[in-house]
């Protein structure tokens with residue numbers, strides 16, 4: 001059989017028989033990334049998505065290797081609602097993960113809910129929070145997260161970057177807002193591509209057969225119109241796809257066996 005040669009930081013696709021197996025390996029991957037980052041810099045910076053992602057982090061609960069006090073957590077995107085609203089990504093992460101582990105409250109960077117009526121101010125304030133965390137420490141133009149965890153909607157959106165939206169072309173801002181999201185709720189803030197693409201490790205997590213058609217369009221013949229296909233890490237960053245076999249059912253893209 002002919003060998004398929006991939007460019008040096010081509011996406012790495014790892015597929016697991018089911019979501020439970022994915023959860024275990026994702027947790028091992030994050031613990032390793034955490035250790036490498038803490039050994040190097042004394043902290044671990046991670047950004048989380050909402051949707052189906054928070055419950056896929058359950059493998060971290062009760063794991064003594066996780067150094068929660070070294071984690072600095074941001075949200076890749078957030079719905080502009082109160083923190084206890086059922087649509088809030090922060091609420092989902094609290095419910096599925098943070099309420100069950102001992103992470104210091106101040107290490108979780110959520111939106112400033114006093115600014116919910118002003119999207120510009122709200123996204124600026126979240127950007128300032130990022131600048132405080134990163135600017136002096138990594139003097140790069142964009143923050144370099146140790147890990148950014150992404151989900152992918154059936155329409156190919158990721159974070160709050162939707163097909164055909166002008167934000168797909170944003171090159172300067174770190175955090176931007178959307179007031180016309182096709183998926184409710186309409187008002188959201190989101191990291192932009194430059195922030196996502198500068199991360200050291202970008203990990204998409206996708207499970208279930210409803211993701212199968214889109215995953216094929218992202219990995220096999222990447223359609224630039226699909227926001228998830230536009231995630232392209234800046235070298236030496238690496239993009240991973242952690243999926244289950246149901247999501248990967250239609251994909252010809254080569255799988256890589258999971259190893260740490």
Ligand SMILES: O=C1O[C@H](COP(=O)(O)O)[C@@H](O)[C@H](O)[C@H]1O
Pocket residue numbers: 048049050051052053076077078079089150151152153154157158159160183
């Ligand atoms: O609206 C959103 O959707 C995406 C994808 O969600 P999923 O449930 O299909 O995984 C999610 O990653 C994003 O954070 C969220 O705001």
